[in-house]
Amino acid sequence: MTAPAGTRRLKDIVSELHPLARTLACKDTEAALKIIAGRFPASGNCRVETIPAGTQAWDWVVPERYEVREAYLAFEDGKRIADYADNPLHLVSYSLPVDRVVSWEELAPHLHFSEKRPDAIPWVFRYYDRTWGFCLAKKIFDSLPRDKRYRVVIKSEFQGAPAGLSVADAVLGPPPAKGAADFGEFIVCANVCHPRQSNDSITGVAVAVELAHRLAERPLPPDSMAVRFLFCPETIGSIAYLSRHPDLILRLRAGLFCEMCGTSEPLTLQRSIRDTHAVDLIARQVLTDAGRPFKELACREGIVNDELVLNNPGVEVPTVSLVRWPYDEYHTSDDRPEILSEDKLRETADVVENIVRTTASNFIPRRTSPGPVFLSKHGLWVDWRTQPKLNEAMDQIMLRMDGRRDVFSISKAVGLGFEETRAFVARFVERGLARALPVPRDGPLG
Ligand SMILES: [Zn+2]
Incomplete structure (x- = not known):
């Protein structure tokens, strides 16, 4: 796929x-x-x-796992105002189960809207301080009659192990x-x-x-x-x-x-x-x-x-x-x-x-023998005609393969790209002329 x-x-x-x-x-x-x-x-x-x-x-x-089978806010005649089936954001996440008819005074503290985005449904969640509630566009909230009663239905379940x-x-x-x-x-x-x-x-x-x-x-x-x-x-x-x-x-x-x-x-x-x-x-x-x-x-x-x-x-x-x-x-x-x-x-x-x-x-290269490496003997010498920048940098790189700096900081110090520097250093590792050590968590290096 x-x-x-x-x-x-x-x-x-x-x-x-x-x-x-x-x-x-x-x-x-x-x-x-x-x-x-x-x-x-x-x-x-x-x-x-x-x-x-x-x-x-x-x-x-x-x-616990939280599953919602059904949740809606409706007028008393059954017409739905906010329905979880249309958008799960209509329900305050982790709402407790409820099935009641309530007055506006009781309902209002459980309704949420966004002043900044009046057409949007805000996302509200209450996990540790559990209650119930619905979220809706501010213009819907404003349009709800204050003298009516409302039906709240939340069929939710918290499931344990x-x-x-x-x-x-x-x-x-x-x-x-x-x-x-x-x-x-x-x-x-x-x-x-x-x-x-x-x-x-x-x-x-x-x-x-x-x-x-x-x-x-x-x-x-x-x-x-x-x-x-x-x-x-x-x-x-x-x-x-x-x-x-x-x-x-x-x-x-x-x-x-x-x-x-x-x-x-x-x-x-x-x-x-x-x-x-x-x-x-x-x-x-x-x-x-x-x-x-x-x-x-x-x-x-x-x-x-x-x-x-x-x-x-x-x-x-x-x-x-x-x-x-x-x-x-x-x-x-x-x-x-x-x-x-x-x-x-x-x-x-x-x-x-x-x-x-x-x-x-990135790793920390540490050379395995003292002094400069005889580059030509190991096929490591870089031709200045084909790779002038690396040729210029090779001594600088070798000097820094001391087990105290990572390849990234070496590449920065010598002004070469990371991948080019790493590829050059890796050739020393392949030939046993250096060891590659992991970068510790408590760097920095170089
Ligand atoms: Zn977030």
Whole structure:
């Protein structure tokens, strides 16, 4: 089912996932994860995992599943005003079951609308402080007679274990290198929750799936990290997943979270908690090289999501985030596939691909013998007539292969591109003249 490169549209998967009522844990969220798994390159072995409700997950508890059979607000004569069947946003997410006739005074505190977008249905959710409510366009709210009685029907159910919260994961690895060190994994995280909305947050899914196809088509070189993908409901999804897999946390060396990336606002990079880790420096460089205006913030200076989980103490995986936020349609029924630009999605995918490729294939070269290498003897001498810049830089590169700097900072120091520098350094590794060491989580280097 995989479309060839160049014909894939990032918007397709967004349009497919958009209609689903994707709350934290429910059948629609599980359906979304299955769609993602079906669209993922087969070599990634994308699989859905369900963690039972009530499972302790660090300081949190895995939520119950929430299913809605029917929900509507109607006049007493039965004419419906807001119906979950038309749009799941009409119901406050996680509303308790209700079946009553109420006065306007009783109803009004349970109705929500947006002053800023009077024609849109706002998205309202109450998970930990449970109540019930309906959301509607302000003009509908204003038109409702104050002297009438209203029928509220919410047939909802919270389901405990064995039902639970589902996530999907997948891993794409580089070809194995003989006797290579374990370079661990780079984690790419994207969210599936947010009922019937698009830019927030499933544009991140579209970018991650596109990245997976590009990595399957052009794998990372040997001596690179594997790339792990995690698709989950926000925050509690990554908490539940990581708490279930403590060994995995030790393997994760850096990460990237992406969402809200399909509109025309500039990209905002939020750095990791390490602030100057290789992934921070690489992300800034990639965005600078892309040549478009971008914003940059420190960790937790802007809108927050699963990167917060990854950057927190005890997990400590330096993780950046990329978003195009704020945008006007945020958390309303106006956040639809129609507001997304294929070009902007693709531009985000290009940036994400470059950040992930560079960070995951970055390593620390350490020479295995003292003094300068006899380059000609090893077939490593670079001809100044065909590769003048590399010829000029080769001594500078060799000088810096001291086990204390990563290839990215060497490439910056000598003014060459990352891929060209890495290819040259990798030839030393292939010949046993240098060892490739993983970049530690607590860089920086160089
Ligand atoms: Zn959101």
